[in-house]
Amino acid sequence: MRLFGFKPEDGGAAGDTMPFFWDGEWHIFYLKPRIGAWGFPTRTCNDLGHVVSSDLVEWRILPDAFGPGGPGSPDADGIWTGSLVEHEGTFHFFYTGYNREHPNQQRICHATSLDLIAWTKDPANPLFAADPRWYEPIDWRDPFVHRDQATGQFQMLIAARENEGPMLRRGCIALATSDDLARWDVHPPLWRPRLTHVMECPELFTLDGWWYLIFSRYSEHAQTVYRVSRSPDGPWEARPLDSLDGRRFYAAKSCTDGTQRITFAWTHERTHEKAAADWEWGGHFGSPRELVALPEGTLVCRMPAALAATRGPAEAIVVEGQWGDWRQYDATLAGNAVGTYGYAFLDVERSDLWIETELEIEAGTHSAGFLLETDDGLSNGYEIAIEPLARRVTLSRWPHAMDPLWQRLAPGEIAEPTVDTPLVVRPFAIMPSDNRYRLRLLSRGSMMECFVCDQVVLTFRIYEQAPRPLGLFVQEGRARFHRLGVSAT
Numbered sequence: 001m002r003l004f005g006f007k008p009e010d011g012g013a014a015g016d017t018m019p020f021f022w023d024g025e026w027h028i029f030y031l032k033p034r035i036g037a038w039g040f041p042t043r044t045c046n047d048l049g050h051v052v053s054s055d056l057v058e059w060r061i062l063p064d065a066f067g068p069g070g071p072g073s074p075d076a077d078g079i080w081t082g083s084l085v086e087h088e089g090t091f092h093f094f095y096t097g098y099n100r101e102h103p104n105q106q107r108i109c110h111a112t113s114l115d116l117i118a119w120t121k122d123p124a125n126p127l128f129a130a131d132p133r134w135y136e137p138i139d140w141r142d143p144f145v146h147r148d149q150a151t152g153q154f155q156m157l158i159a160a161r162e163n164e165g166p167m168l169r170r171g172c173i174a175l176a177t178s179d180d181l182a183r184w185d186v187h188p189p190l191w192r193p194r195l196t197h198v199m200e201c202p203e204l205f206t207l208d209g210w211w212y213l214i215f216s217r218y219s220e221h222a223q224t225v226y227r228v229s230r231s232p233d234g235p236w237e238a239r240p241l242d243s244l245d246g247r248r249f250y251a252a253k254s255c256t257d258g259t260q261r262i263t264f265a266w267t268h269e270r271t272h273e274k275a276a277a278d279w280e281w282g283g284h285f286g287s288p289r290e291l292v293a294l295p296e297g298t299l300v301c302r303m304p305a306a307l308a309a310t311r312g313p314a315e316a317i318v319v320e321g322q323w324g325d326w327r328q329y330d331a332t333l334a335g336n337a338v339g340t341y342g343y344a345f346l347d348v349e350r351s352d353l354w355i356e357t358e359l360e361i362e363a364g365t366h367s368a369g370f371l372l373e374t375d376d377g378l379s380n381g382y383e384i385a386i387e388p389l390a391r392r393v394t395l396s397r398w399p400h401a402m403d404p405l406w407q408r409l410a411p412g413e414i415a416e417p418t419v420d421t422p423l424v425v426r427p428f429a430i431m432p433s434d435n436r437y438r439l440r441l442l443s444r445g446s447m448m449e450c451f452v453c454d455q456v457v458l459t460f461r462i463y464e465q466a467p468r469p470l471g472l473f474v475q476e477g478r479a480r481f482h483r484l485g486v487s488a489t
Contacts, residue, residue: 001059003059003287003288004449005447006059012034012035013033013041014030015266016031016080017252018081018082019253019254019255020116022116026257029049029065031081032047033282041280041282043282044077045098047065047066047079048066066079073099074107074126077101079096081096082095083143083144083203085181091112091114093110094109094127094145095143096141097126104129104138106139107127107140108128108140108176110122124182134174134189136161136162136170138161143157144157144253145181158175159202160174160198165194169195171194171196172189172190173190173199174187190233191236195217196217197219200216201251205261210229210297212226212299213226213236214226214244214252222250223244240298241428244263246460247423248267248279249266250268253265262291263290263291264285265285265289266284267283267286268461269283269461287303289302290303300454300456301457303451303454312487314487315348315485317347319347321342322376323340323343324337324342324343324344324474331482333481335472335474337474341473341475341476342475343471343474345470348486352445352488353487354440354441354442354487355439355440356438356439358482359481360434360436360437360479361477365477368385368473368474370383370441371472372470373466373468373469374471376467379398380398382395382396383396383397383473384439386439388435392428393425393456395422396421424460426452427456429455436482438453442489444489
C-alpha cells in the first residue's frame, strides 16, 4: 500500500505517528482508535498500530504492537503518543497511559521489545506523573526521548502545562532526565513561551548545524510548527515560514536513516466525511516529507526523491478555455489575462490524481495556479494560487465571506456565506530567480496535497464535488504551464 491516504482497514482513523528507522526499514507506530458501539472511531481509546517500509513508497501492515491495559491500569482507557529509543540491544517505547478515572489522567508508561514486534509493558508503570511544583496534573503526554550527546544522559520532552500564568497560554515543554531509562528526574520546563494551550508531540533534533524544536498546537490553527536555535537549550527563534505545512497536517514526527530526515503526520477528517461537519481528531496519513534546513535556519519540506520517482506516465489533457487567451505550444499551455481573470478547465475524470507542471509566471502578474471542484460560473470552488507579489502560496474557497448587510442586499446571488479565506497560507522561504514554480498536486479521495518548489506544502480536505474537478487560472497577467501532465497517484 501507499502511505498517502492510508487509514486502518476496519474503518477507523489514523492518529499520531511515532516513526523509527532501524536496520534499513522505516517503522511507523501510530495511534489507532478503537471502533465504538456505533461503528465509529472512539478517538481517545487507541491501540498502537504498526506499518513498515524499506523505500518510503510501498508499506506493509504489521500486527498491532499493543493496546490498553485492564481496568485500573494506567493505560486502561487508551495508548497515547510516545517515542522509541534503542539502548544496548533493547527497544524502549515510552508512551502516554490514559486513565480517565485517575486524578492524573495522563502518565508516562514504558514497554520494551527485542524485535519491534513483541512488546512487554513495564511492571513499574506508570513511571511518573506531572510534578505539581511546576505543572498542572491533567496534561502530561507525548514523551519524546533522545540521548544528550554532551552529557550522555537520556532526556525526555513532555507536552505539559505550567501551573500558573494566563490560562490559555500555559502550554510548555517539560523536561525529565535519566541515566538508565528506568529512573527519571523531572525538571522545570525546557521552554515555556506562553504561546498556546498545549505544545503537543514535541520533538528535538539537529540538522545541518541547527537545532529544531517541533511541536503541534490545536488551540489556534491546528498545525505543526517549529522553532530554531544554534543550541539544544535555546534561545528559540521563529522564521517567516514557521510551520511544516498549513492547517490539518498534524502531529508531525520524524526520524532519520542517517542521510535524510523524514517526517510523517496525519490529516484531520470531518465527522462522517461531511463537507460542513466538524473537524475530528485523526484521519488519514499524508505523504512522507523530507525535512531540509536552509542556511539561515528555515526548515522546509519537500517530496522525497524515492516518492517523486514513482509518478506514472502522464495522460493527454484536453483544455477548455473559458475566459482570457489560452494557447497551446507543444508541451506548454500559455494563459494571457492582462487586466482580468483568465481560466480554463481540464477534461479529466475525477479520481486519484497526480498533477504536475512547471509554472512560469511573468513579472508583475498577480497570481496563477490550479482550480479545484468548481463550476462553469466560478460560483463555488477552490483555488491554489501562487502569488509572487505577496511571496506566498494560498488555498482559498469561494464564495468568500461577506458582511451580513451585503449578504442580505444580494439575495440569491451568493448561495451561502463561507468561512473567511484563504484557508491555508504558506510564505515562500526563497523566491525562484527565474519565476518558475514546480507544482505537484496529489489527490486521493477528499485529501489534497500540493508540493511547491521543494520548499512548501499545502494540505487540506475537499469533500465537495462539482462539475469541474480541475482547472487552471491566471489573474491580471501572463503565465505558462510547462510540461503539464496528469497521472494516477
